[in-house]
Amino acid sequence: MVQDSILIVDDDRMTRETLSRALSDSYATLTAGSGEEALELLQSEPVSIVLADLVMPGMNGMELLEAINKLEYRPMVILITGQGTVDSAVEAMKLGAYDYLPKPINIDRLDVLILKALEALKLRDENLQLKRKFAERYSDVAIVGQSPEIRQLLAQVEQVASTNATVLIEGESGTGKEMIANIIHFNSDRALGPFVKVNCAAFSEGVVESELFGHERGSFTGALATKKGRFELADGGTLLIDEVGDLPPSVQVKILRFLQERTFQRVGGHRDLKVDVRIVSATNRKLEELVAEGSFREDLYYRLCVVRLKIPPLRERRQDIDIMCEHFLRHYSETHNRDIDGISDEVRELMRKHSWPGNVRELMNCVESMVVTATGRLITLDNLPEHLLSKCAAMQIEPETGGTLAAMERQMIAETLEHTGGDKPEAARILGIGLRTLYRKIERWGL
Structure with missing residues (x-):
């Protein structure tokens, strides 16, 4: 992109030349006599700001704005309006125009408007770069696999990430529920906001409410100061409630109220607090069974699983094991500065047949252990963790002929x-x- 460059679009040649001379000392200026000419120019030479007359023969300023909105890189658009076109200019701002300037044009006012537009452009580009970095860090590349189950899951994640829907992620321990939550957050419009996590199983019943909603000073013994909870800390972003099935009934009520009214109170508080938080919850338990047992509220269950994502256990997508082994082998070889070429066929066969009760987390730990203990450039049975070797070896035993x-x-x-x-x-x-x-x-x- 040409920094601080301005494209002046007007069917009146005198207006184009006057504006170009007035701005050329501070900016690189280009001119176009029609919307069509301007759009063709933008295809080959992106600019910072488009200064366009709203009323032109052929493609007018509004139509040019709509076309610019479809470009890969969108400059800031400032529209020049006549006396009878102010309402149209206001409508154009709703479609993405930065601002408008009425005729006759005041050059000093135009200079101020251009400076503000350039500042807004810089901030927008910085935010887009940050968001892109986050998206790359937590993209679907981090979820390794080519099985139909994983492809379907990633398609669902992509579809739901851009929304504000409440999501329930189900899966056994070690399947990657937190990683899926990361991907959802960092590929959403909230990517630049906070991503806050809380594990309900890590706190006692009396503590988890304070962790989530905060507390007022003196609300209980030891509450020496007012404390913000995870809901307040996640304002403008996403809150991951992990092991949501372990929530005590009293806290379930408060979360239900938040989902219904978007407000809550700190422990010991009497003032309603309002925050903008998207809730993603995760569990390795079957919430339907907890609802049937009466330990989990049915109304909360339905509020949490507006969208349900089920992560398959590793044993149900064995075709991904080889791919994952290669991925983790490269990762841990680089992390631990080891020069490992690959994994022997015997080890691969045993790993394919293992049931992986610890799922992806167990596989990651296994590969890391083998990388660290390997003495050569090839991982062999000697590097396989003992507990895994014994289990896998047991799976190879065939019933003896003539056995009972x-x-x-x-x-x-x-x-x-x-x-x-x-x-x-x-x-x-x-x-x-x-x-x-x-x-x-x-x-x-x-x-």
Whole structure:
């Protein structure tokens, strides 16, 4: 972009030349006699400010503004208006024009307006650059995988990120719920605002309310000063409520009120506080079951899951394991300054067959451990963590020919439980038996 350059658009040649002479000492000036000519010029030579007459034959100032709004780089637009076109100029400002200037043009006033427009342009570009950096840092590249399940999830995330909808993220421990929340925030219009997190499971019932909503001085023993809660700290941004299923009933009521009225009170306070916060919640528990048990409010549940995102466990997208191993191998090799070429076929095979109960977090830790302990340029079985090696090795055992049916049944149940990461209802479904039957066999075989 040409810094501090101004394009003057007017069908009157005298007006163009007069404005160009008046501004040329301070700015690089270009001129165009029509909207069409101006648009063609902007395609090849972007400028800082477009100073355009609102009324022109052919493409008028309003139509030029609409065309400029579609450009990859949009200059600030200042419209020149006649006596009867002020209302149209005001309408143009709603469509993105920076301001308008009535005829006859006061050059001193124009100079001030141009300076303000350039300041606004600089601030806009700085904000766009920051937002772009955040988006790159928390883009879908961070969620590694090519499986249909991950592709569908990322498509949903992209669709919901640009909205202000409340989002519920469900997934087992270690699947990447916080990363998804990061992506949503940093790809939203709130990207330059705060991203605040709170883990409800990390606080006792008496503390979590204060953490979320803050407290007034003297509201309880130890409250020596007024404290802002996470809701106030997240004003203008996003609040991630992690492990939302662990919220005590009293706090559930206050969050429900906030979602309904957008106001809350600090602990011990009597004044309603209003903040602009988008709520994203996450849980590794099934909230429907908590609602059925009566430990989670049904009305709050529906408020939280306006949009529900389900992250599949790693065992349900095994085709991503090789891709993720390569990704984490490169990352940790660089982090720990290790020169590792790759992972042996034997290790890859074992990793593909492991059930990964700890999901992506377990895989990350495993790869990091292997990178750190590797003595050569290739990761081998010698570098595999012992607990993982023993589990994976057990999965390779085939039933002995002529073995008893009972022994084969025991092995099948054990391997299925290993495959589901201990998820008994899922294991029962795969085995085609009732859950009670599975529990009896588990007890019988001491699994």
